[in-house]
Amino acid sequence: xxxxxxxVLNLTKRFKVVEYNPTSLKTKFVSFIKSGFxxxxxxxxxxxxxxxxxxxxxxxxxxxxxxxxxxxxxLKLICGIITPTSGTIIRDGKIVPLLELxxxxxxxxxxKENILINGLMLGLSKKEIESxxxxxxxxxxxxxxxxxxxxxxxxxxxxxxxxxxxxxxxxDIVILDEIMGVGDQSFQKKSSKKILEFQQKGKTLIIVSHDxxxxxxxxxxxxxxxxxxxxEIGNPxxxxxxxxxxxx
Amino acid sequence: xxxxxxxxxxxFKIPIQYRHLIWILALKELKIRYRGSAFGFFWSILNPLLxxxxxxxxxxxxxxxxxxxxxxxxxxxxxxxxxxAGSINEATMSIVSSGAFVNKSTLPSExxxxxxxxxxxxxxxxxxxxxxxxxxIFGVSIGLPLIVFPVIVIIQFFxxxxxxxxxxxxxxxxxxxxxxxxxxxxxLFFGMPIMYFEQQLPLKxxxxxxxxxxxxxxxxxxxxxxxxxxxxPFYLALLALVAVVVxxxxxxxxxxxxxxxxxxV
Numbered sequence: 001x002x003x004x005x006x007x008v009l010n011l012t013k014r015f016k017v018v019e020y021n022p023t024s025l026k027t028k029f030v031s032f033i034k035s036g037f038x039x040x041x042x043x044x045x046x047x048x049x050x051x052x053x054x055x056x057x058x059x060x061x062x063x064x065x066x067x068x069x070x071x072x073x074x075l076k077l078i079c080g081i082i083t084p085t086s087g088t089i090i091r092d093g094k095i096v097p098l099l100e101l102x103x104x105x106x107x108x109x110x111x112k113e114n115i116l117i118n119g120l121m122l123g124l125s126k127k128e129i130e131s132x133x134x135x136x137x138x139x140x141x142x143x144x145x146x147x148x149x150x151x152x153x154x155x156x157x158x159x160x161x162x163x164x165x166x167x168x169x170x171x172d173i174v175i176l177d178e179i180m181g182v183g184d185q186s187f188q189k190k191s192s193k194k195i196l197e198f199q200q201k202g203k204t205l206i207i208v209s210h211d212x213x214x215x216x217x218x219x220x221x222x223x224x225x226x227x228x229x230x231x232e233i234g235n236p237x238x239x240x241x242x243x244x245x246x247x248x
Numbered sequence: 249x250x251x252x253x254x255x256x257x258x259x260f261k262i263p264i265q266y267r268h269l270i271w272i273l274a275l276k277e278l279k280i281r282y283r284g285s286a287f288g289f290f291w292s293i294l295n296p297l298l299x300x301x302x303x304x305x306x307x308x309x310x311x312x313x314x315x316x317x318x319x320x321x322x323x324x325x326x327x328x329x330x331x332x333a334g335s336i337n338e339a340t341m342s343i344v345s346s347g348a349f350v351n352k353s354t355l356p357s358e359x360x361x362x363x364x365x366x367x368x369x370x371x372x373x374x375x376x377x378x379x380x381x382x383x384x385i386f387g388v389s390i391g392l393p394l395i396v397f398p399v400i401v402i403i404q405f406f407x408x409x410x411x412x413x414x415x416x417x418x419x420x421x422x423x424x425x426x427x428x429x430x431x432x433x434x435x436l437f438f439g440m441p442i443m444y445f446e447q448q449l450p451l452k453x454x455x456x457x458x459x460x461x462x463x464x465x466x467x468x469x470x471x472x473x474x475x476x477x478x479x480x481p482f483y484l485a486l487l488a489l490v491a492v493v494v495x496x497x498x499x500x501x502x503x504x505x506x507x508x509x510x511x512x513v
Contacts, residue, residue, distance in 0.1 A: 109280070
């Protein structure tokens, strides 16, 4: 039995610079001729540079870093949405990517229809979702508008629904990308309680946050990354301090 | 080589493994298309019917087409063509317009293409009762050859998905693709005996248009719904082979490029 939920070994991710990506045949053709019929090699940027770390099972792992540090890329790699340029990622357990709330929601469909589609996209079966309708709607406090199209919702209602779908799915490894602090105070309280429940059930949580207090409070371990490299990893309070120092 | 084989196997596994999701997403497409309209799904029937009205007017009143039950002939070819053209048009945009799906979900993005083909198929299936009504009104006799219908539908499904994989991939790299596809479809439409009968063409042209496998496909529909003939088994088998090959090539091509999609859409 593996003691790690996620192991990342010498992970590097480079992106081709998109500006150089021709968007029309004409541009491509013209640049092809100008360059003397040679294919242009597109320049790359290194978003993650030879990173290694591991996350123990049943722990909560916080990731901090400034905008553009490579956090979201790292999460996408962990979820398997994009593939590494080099290095390996070993995962043990079912991962549900909750990278962005309400990804795939459609304003013309009702709350219920959106729950179904969102749930299916996150890897649940139709039966599982149907048994969870009430729970999800209840948690979001939206039972009374279950059959209304989403475009009639306020942005608060929208985000509550998205969060509720995300949180009521039952993965082994939960990934939360800056989605804490959603909704009003009472909803936030409920959300924190749900996270605590996850921790008690022995789930592995990976949390990206800009909130040092939150990381200190709920994480067992934390990591600070900057410009694609690990700056500090270990004790959440020292990582939170390092992040605060870096930001000021 | 073995890797290629296993990914070919996966290509055929995807539509089966995700059938529930594909079905629900395809229904969603239709729901969104018709949501808020008073006629709803009825538009799936009304649209081809109105189009048919125009064609029938042009060909029987202006060009004086004298073929027996011409509207039936036209309808039989036009409906599956709409299924094909609609799927390809939508499949072209399927990847570039689904940033959320490609970027945030671990589901195979092949599904997006397949969903377009299935949702257009549902559209087609919904208009079948009208076709049968026409057949009845014009007294065209149909019978046993109808049992081949599911085979033709399956063949068309795989051909359409295969081509859809190609155009969806190209669109990611070159946004010109949607316009090219739209125009190619126009050419293709007139290059097939849908509005006219192949016998009306000069002999050389007749040979030429049947270099296009899709012309056989349309002809198969016409033989079962209009002529009450069985399509020639040899041609049907050939068509099935083409469908499988196109599907596999399209799938492999898509597969080879899909890793780059999240970075480009």
